[in-house]
Amino acid sequence: MKKMISSAFVLLLLAGCSSTSERPVKKQRMLDNTNQQPITTQNTAFPRTPFDxxxxxxxxxxxxxxxxxRAIIEVESNFRPEVVSKSNAIGLMQIKASTAGRDAxxxxxxxxxxxxxxxxDPRKNIDIGTTYIRILKEQHLAGINHPQTMYYATVVAYVNGAGALLRTFDNDKGRAIAMINNLSPEEFYQHVQAKHPASQAPRYLWKVKNAYNALAVSY
Structure with a gap:
C-alpha cells in the first residue's frame, strides 16, 4: 500500500513539473535601460480599447x-473620440484639419x-494622425540619425511643428539636423526642455515619454 501511494505521489509530481514547463511565457515589451528604447519580445499586450x-x-x-x-492618443484625448480643443483640434489624436489634416x-x-x-471618426482620425507622424519622420525630420532622438523630435514636432523645433538649433534645416546629430538623445531632450519657445512642448514631450514608457514596461 505504501509503495502504491509513493508511486502515485511521484506521478503527480512529474505531471506538475510538466504542466509548469509547458505554461506559455507572458509576452511583453521591455525597455533597454541604457537609452529607453523599447525592445519587442514575442508580442505586445496593451490594455484593451475600442480602437485597437x-x-x-x-x-x-x-x-x-x-x-x-497609443501614447499620443492617451495624452491628447485619453481615448475619447469626441474631444474638441479650444483651438479646434479634434478627436483621438487631436488633429487640426487645416494643418495636420491638410498635410495628410x-x-x-x-x-x-x-x-x-x-x-x-476613430478610424479616420487615427489614420490621419499616423499619416502625419509618418510625414514628420519621412520629410520634416529626415536626416536625424539616432532612433531615440528621432522619437523625441517626432513627439515635439507633433505638438508644435517641426519648424519651431528645428529653429531652436538653426534657421537652416540642414545645419539644424547636423547640430541635432551632434547631440546624444539625452542632450537633445534637455535642449527641448530648456530652449523650446513654446512652454507646451517640453511638458508634452515629458507626458508622452512617460505614457510610452508605462505602456512599454507594464505590458
Whole structure:
C-alpha cells in the first residue's frame, strides 16, 4: 500500500513539473535601460480599447511604432473620440484639419482637408494622425540619425511643428539636423526642455515619454 501511494505521489509530481514547463511565457515589451528604447519580445499586450484594430492597422500601414500612437492618443484625448480643443483640434489624436489634416490629405494625393465628422471618426482620425507622424519622420525630420532622438523630435514636432523645433538649433534645416546629430538623445531632450519657445512642448514631450514608457514596461 505504501509503495502504491509513493508511486502515485511521484506521478503527480512529474505531471506538475510538466504542466509548469509547458505554461506559455507572458509576452511583453521591455525597455533597454541604457537609452529607453523599447525592445519587442514575442508580442505586445496593451490594455484593451475600442480602437485597437484601427491603431494596429495604421501602425502597420505607415510603419509607425504602435506604442507611440497609443501614447499620443492617451495624452491628447485619453481615448475619447469626441474631444474638441479650444483651438479646434479634434478627436483621438487631436488633429487640426487645416494643418495636420491638410498635410495628410496631400500625402495621399487628395485635395482639401478632413471635415469635423471625419476627425470624430476613430478610424479616420487615427489614420490621419499616423499619416502625419509618418510625414514628420519621412520629410520634416529626415536626416536625424539616432532612433531615440528621432522619437523625441517626432513627439515635439507633433505638438508644435517641426519648424519651431528645428529653429531652436538653426534657421537652416540642414545645419539644424547636423547640430541635432551632434547631440546624444539625452542632450537633445534637455535642449527641448530648456530652449523650446513654446512652454507646451517640453511638458508634452515629458507626458508622452512617460505614457510610452508605462505602456512599454507594464505590458
Amino acid at each position: 484594430e484601427f491603431i494596429r492597422e495604421s501602425a502597420s500601414r505607415y510603419s509607425v511604432d504602435e506604442t507611440l500612437i 490629405y496631400r500625402y495621399h494625393g487628395k485635395s482639401g482637408e478632413p471635415t469635423s465628422g471625419d476627425l470624430k
